[in-house]
Structure formats: C-alpha cells, structure tokens
Amino acid sequence: MKYALILGDQLSTGLSCLRELDKSTDLIVMAEVSAEARYVKHHKQKIALLFCAMRHFAKTLQNDGWQVHYHHFDAESAQHSLLDVVAALTHQHKPSNLIMTECGEYRLHHDIISNWQHRLGIPVTVLDDDRFLCSKQRFADWARDRKQLRMEFFYRDMRRSTNILMDGKQPVGGAWNFDSSNRRPYRGEPPLPALPAYSYTDDDKAVFDLVDKHFPDHPGDLSRFNWPVTRDQALTALADFVEQRLPWFGDFQDAMTQGEPFMFHSLLSTSLNCGLLNPREVCDAALAAHRAGKVPLNATEGFIRQILGWREYVRGLYWLMMPTYAANNALNNSRSLPSYYWSGETDMNCMREAFNNTFDHAYAHHIQRLMVTGNFALLAGITPGEICDWYLAVYADAYDWVELPNTLGMVMHADDGLLGSKPYAASGNYINKMSDYCKHCRYSVKTSTEHDSCPFNSLYWHFMSRHRDRFSSNPRMTMIYRSYDKMADSKKQALTQHATKLLENLDNL
Template sequence: MAELRSLVIVLGDQLDLDASGFDGFDATQDAAWMAEVAEESVHVWSSKPRTALFLAAMRHFAVALEASGRPLHYTRLDAPGNRGSLAAQLSGDIARLKPQRLVMTAPGDWRVLQDVKDVAQANALPLDIREDRHFFCTVREFLAHAKARKSLRMEYFYREQRKRHQILMESAQADEPVGGQWNFDADNREAFDAAGPGDVPPRAAFEPDAITRDVIALVNSRFADHPGLLDGFAWPVTRDQALQSLHAFIEKRLPLFGRYQDAMWPGDPWLYHSHLSAALNLKLLNAREVVAAAQAAYRAGRAPLPSVEGFIRQILGWREYVRGIYWTQMPAYARRNALDAHEDLPPWYWTAGTDMACLRDALTQTLTHGYANHIQRLMVTGLYALMLGVEPRQVHEWYLAVYVDAVEWVELPNTIGMSQYADGGVMGSKPYIATGKYIQRMSPHCKGCRYDPAQRSGDSACPFTTLYWDFLMRHEASLAKNPRMALQVKNVARLSDVQKQEVLERAAAIRQGKVGAASPR
C-alpha cells in the first residue's frame, strides 16, 4: 500500500464534497475517514429519528465520496471490531493506516474537537483544522465583534452581517435595509383563525431507499429502547434531496412563513416552516445558498419582504450568532445555571404522558418525527422546563437527544441561553416567560385541555400560569433589576399573601408530579 499522506476526518455533520477538509485532496496519497460509533447515540439518549438521520446521511455521503474517486475508510456501526467511540476507532485506524497527518474541517462539538486533538497528540500526528465555510461569520470574526461591545445582542450582530454581506440591502453604497426597516416582527407572528391553517403545501418527504431502510432496521434493533419512532421517516439524506426540500419551501411555503412562523396547530407539525435545519446542520445545504434563494424569491416578487426577512434572520442572525456564542464561551458555558435551577426533567418528556394538551402535542410530535418548530421548543417545552426550575444540563441533553437537527454548537446556546436563561443574559436580555394565555393566543390547544390558562391556582389552573407566577416570586429580587422584566415583576405586588400562598402550594404539587402527568389508563 502506498504511503498515506493525509487522513481526512469527515464527521457526521460535515457531509459536503466541497468542505474545506478536502482542499488540496490528492486521491493518490490521501484518503477520507468516516465512522459510525455507538458513543454518538448513547452519550445522550439519542432518539431513533436523530440517529437514523445521521447514519443514513453518512452512508449516502460515503457513496458520493467513492463516486467522486476519493479513497474512503468507512466503519459501520455493525461492523465487526467497531470500537464504539470516535477516539478509539480513529486511534485504531491510525495504527493500521499510518497517515503522516490528520486533516479536518472544524467540528461543531467541543467534545469531539477535544477527542480528535487528544488522538492526534497521542499519536504524535499534526492536525490541520480548517475553517468551516458553511457559515457567513468565522469564530474569529465573531470574537472581534464581541470584544468591540460591552454587551452582546443578536439584533446588532444581524444588522452588521446584513451590511457586510449585502443581504436585503437597498444598495452596496447605502447602509439602508430594503423596505426601510431591519425587522418585520410587527407584520409577522399571527395565529391561525378558528378554521385553522387550511390547505398547507406539504413538506418535501422522501421514501427511504435501500440504504435508509437498512439503517432504520439497524437503529430499531440496536437502539430498541431509545425514544422515538421511524415508521414515517422521510427526511432528506442526500444533497439532491436537500435541494428539493429547499426548492419546495421557497416556492410553496416561504410566502406565508413570516405571518405564521409562531403559530401552532394540534396534530399539524409542519405548517409553513422550512424543515431545512437538519439538512443545513448536516451540511447537505450551505447557508449561503439558502439565504440567496430566499432573497431571490423576494427580488422576483414570489415572496413578501416580511416573510423573507424573518426567515433570513433565523439563518444569518440567530444561527450565526449562537455558533459564535458557543465557540467563544465553551466549555464553561455548558455548566451555566444562573437561576440556580435543580429540578429533574419530568419523565413524561420522554413519553408525552402528560394531560397538558399543548405539551402532549409538542412531545408526541417530537418523539414521532424528531421535529418541533421554534415556538414549540421555546414557548412550550422550553418554557415549561424553565418555569418549573429544571436543571439546565438536563434540558440541554433532552433537546440534543430528541431533535434530528441537534448539533451541539446550535442546540446548546439556544437551550442554555435563549430557552432556559441559564447564562444570565449572554444570549437574550431577559428570560422568556409567559402564562398559559400565550399558548391560548397562538393555538387552539387550550380548548381541548382540562386546564384553564386564566387561572393561576386551584384544581383547574393551567400549570404554565401557576409556574409563571411562582417563577416571578422565586426570582423577584433579581428580575426587578432587569428593565425588560420590571413591569412583570411589579404585578407580583398585586397579589395578596393568600394568593401567593395558593400559587406556591399549587407549584409544589406540580413539582411533586401530582399535576401534569397523565393518569394511568
């Protein structure tokens, strides 16, 4: 065998033939390396849809790599001698292949980065880590942005990126946004009327081929006790399928995306959302092409500005911002717990066994499809955990486990910072808390629920509403110092001592599991 110059490590979320790790690749002296390892499904209790998506996409990418003429060393999960972890498998293969150096595109997970560095050091091999070109902003550029400001706010970062990349701007010479404003929230975020969402264009769905069917069978066998279902698995697992998903969204659902981006409807998981985050995070799509497609739809008059701006903000704004937060704040960020929350995550988060209609719907959908929209994550599952006082690490591990698009660089800041306010205000300027009335406004869930969102105490009181008032009372002193929370905190003074005690007793019953869990049948 010819001497191997470079072993190019390809992780499960780096499925792009044009990734920087392949720059300068010479098929006569370099080879790619990929491995399916059980560690990635058990270090958190990864759901079946999430594991299946990663494995199916990896196997399809392996086919594409070989078709491109690039030598590949690939270890399947069920291969004899699979060592079970990325570090162990890589170490074993280095001993066998004897490369002169390791090359990789920068990973999206701090743990994985440390593992690869340790393996390289243990084997006395140079490790060439290259910039991930799937982002508009490098980590170094984000760090420079952060150092130039006393406090971080996504809105200012987003505007800076719009100007820099000339996205939805009037002209290259002017710093004015198209339409005269940066943010179209006032035009977006409507709820559906009583008739519901109507005839929503279907999401792009893909019938599993032989490769994916093999993966589904393997996951159902190997991880039989893991949560989730694979009966309706239809996620894009190839570059071509991801492009079809992008086209379907831009042409059919983007026009109404903005208006209904925060709306929820029971039993309808897909609505007008893009469903592109998994393909983006696996690198089957590049963020630049997704943003360009949305902007082109606006320029051509096929989608209104509020919808296009709202969608682009999710990618150019939030997605880039959370990556910057992750890589400039880790590893300490994962341990943040600013609200000193220590409750356990309710066990029914893994089963959907709750009698709260909104949570039951969001959890059932999550466990079935590995998907929920951003409002279900932030203002249903996340909101409940925040106000209950769940330890942030447990909430993070649940989100990382259950959602098909969960890669730690994007999931951790969204959970620890945005959802749970465990970072004390690095990600967002206030905790996002609300009573059950918010859910009633954005969905019809409350009509079919045994709880009343208008009640904060008593047997029929909505747990969201009870926990909202309990949260304000528990954190009154610290929240009163936050200008964005001052009005909400002042409302606590309107409660009598008796009313406060009633809230505390009801909240205690919720934490003890006496309220919220579905009754055994």
C-alpha cells in the same frame, strides 16, 4: 499519504479538509461508531438520518474519484470511537498526517486537539470550518469589548457585511426586522401545504433496520421518517419550502395548531446542520423569491434572520464561551426533568402535542421548543444540564453548538442574560393566544389556583416571585411586577400554594 476524517455533520463537497487532499494518493475516512451514537440517547430518526446521509455522501465522494474508507456500524466491533477507527487505519496505512475540518462540538473538539496527535503518533491538522458565514475569529472580534452580546446588533452587522437585504447602507424596507408582523395565530387559512415525501433505497432501509435493532431504548420510532438524506433531496426540500410555505412563514411563524406539527416552517435545519445545504444558498433562494415578488418582505426577513442571525450568532457565542458556558446555572435550578419529557404522557395538551411531534418526527418547531416545553422547564426550575441533554437527544437537527446556547441561554436564562435580556417566561395566556391547544386540554387556561387550572399560570407567577430580586429592576419586566404588586395578598398566597403543590408533584401533571 495523508488522510482526512469527515464527520456526520460535515457532508459537504466544499469542506476545507478536502481542499488539502490529493484524490490520487490520499484517503478519506468516515465512520459510524457507537460512542457518537450513544453519548446521549439520540432519537432513532436522528441516528438513521446521519447514517443514511453519511453513506450517500461517501458514495458521492467515491463517484467523484476519492478513495474512501467507510466504517459501518457494528455492535460487535472493537472500534467503539472515532479515535479507535482512525488509530487502526494509522497503524495499517502509516499516513504522514491526519487532516480534519474542525468539528461542531466542544466535547469532541477538545479530545481531538488534546489527545489525538499523541495517541496516533502523527501530526493532526484541524482546519477552519468555512461553511459558516461568520468565522469564530470574526465573531470574537465583533464581541470584543462589548458589554452586551445582543443578537440583533450582530445580525445587523452580518446584513451589512453580506449585503443581504440591504439598500445601500440601509435595510430593505426601512427596518431591520419585521417581528411585529410575524405573530399571527393560525385560523385555518391558507391551507397548510403537504411536505414532499422522500423515497429511500434498500441501503437506507437497512439502516432503519439497524437502528431499530441496536438502539431499541432510544426515543422515537422510524415509522414516520421523512428527512432528506441526499444533497438532491435537500435541494428539493429547499425549493418546496420557498414555493409552498415561505410566503406565509412570516405571518404564522409563531403559530401552533392541534395536530399540525409543521405549519409553514422550513424543516431545513437538519440538512443545514449536517452539511447537505449551506446557509448562503438557503438565504439566496429566499432572496430570489422575494425579488421575484413571490414572498413578502416580513417572511423573507424573518426566515433569513434565523439563519444569518440566530444560527451564526449561537455558533459564535458557543465557541467564544465554551467550556465554562455549559456549566452555567444562574437561576440555581435543581429540579429533575419530569418523566413525561421522555414518555410524552401528560394531561397538559400543549406539552403533549409538542412531545407527540418530537417523538413522531424528531422535530418540533421553534415556538413549541421555546414557549411550550422550554417555557415549562424554565418555570419549573429544571436543572439546565438535564433539559439541554434532552433537547440534544430528541431533535434530528440538534448539535451541541446550536442546541446548548439556544437551550441554556434562550430557553433557561441560565447564562444570566448573556444571550437574552429577559427570560422567555409566559403563562398559559400566550399559548392560548398563539394556538388552539387550550381548547383541547382538561386544564383551564382561564384560572390559576383551582385544581384544574392550567399549570403554566401559577407556575409563571411563582417563577416571577422567587426571582424578583434578579428581575424586578429589568426595564422589560417592570410591568409584570407592577401587575403582581396590584394583586391582593390572598391571591398571591393562593398562587404560591398552588404552584408549590404542582412543583411537588411535577411528574403527575
């Protein structure tokens, strides 16, 4: 007898390890364990989502004729880790070997390949995860001998190899991306569509009770839980997005609006990242809508770029660069994460809005993550490891392979420009341009050095000043330093003094 361990982000019937098993003789193992739920303080909705989705998937496998051993979470259990569960079953059933599809986090992957075979006393076979459109090896081949690993060039290569949005050898529409068309602020039209509301079984509700009882100190709550936890629900989410929000996604993908956490975004990343959806079918659904004339090209391309481009790119970069990548701190940041990242209590309205979305829904869209909470952490010089752990904990779609490159590289520029050619730093003017947040804030976005000035403004120039030696020769930043050099010395001094005061009192903003 062989057996396979299926993880919480591997809820796909096409999983590579399943193809190596025999339904009549072999065993599938799934487990809810404390070690995986607690290695960071995962949002309650994230834990509930995975436990519910795992239980539904186990039933799907059983209905398909598989033998499944499912270890339910038990706070009193002596089996705290996945290895504990597997070891107990190995002792009981004496299988010939353990087969796994490779996991998505270096932490667990390293433990499996380094320790499990010795601890279990049987062979452990780890197979490629072929649910992605680019294998680890293919990405490594693409990256070999390149001086710069820019996502744009990887994305073009993926477009060619998959024939997605291609017209022969040329991109559909004559351009590789339409980013310049995707930066409109939202002014109330068209109306924002409601999300589908999902129904939950008694077993799902029992999971909610379990999470409330055993994870009381974790962030968030379950009162607004509305995530797909089954394959059918995930397909409903995909169809609803393509019909109701994708047509407007391109225009408004960078927009933010007070009290509107979802805008025209897909919210499909939780289903993609745990395996309820696969990336090709999501891209195909968007393509089909475009071909039918229902979705404009800028929206179709902008959405597909996030999946075929960014999602595949950050995974490839993660596995190419780990484990040393996680220790990068190119800007030598050392400040602690302010307390409001966990409480949400701050007078900065844009930050408060992003935190409210985060704690209410285990979600914030990419501009809130990158240009609000991330931008602030960058300007304030927060230690990369602290902000990376925060993003990993509080978002339902966060797994180390996707979260770490996005946060450490894209948000914090801690990888010295490996992922992005310039830091995503911005003053309050960007937030004011792309949102109505500033109208609801006690801080003034129009000033920089007054007691009630938007903190982003002086912190932006302080960031540019303290990192001048690193960035002034960057051709994409010369205009910034030209503007800074035109300021009067008194203005520069006032900016520095105000920003220094803010940095000394970060927890009180």
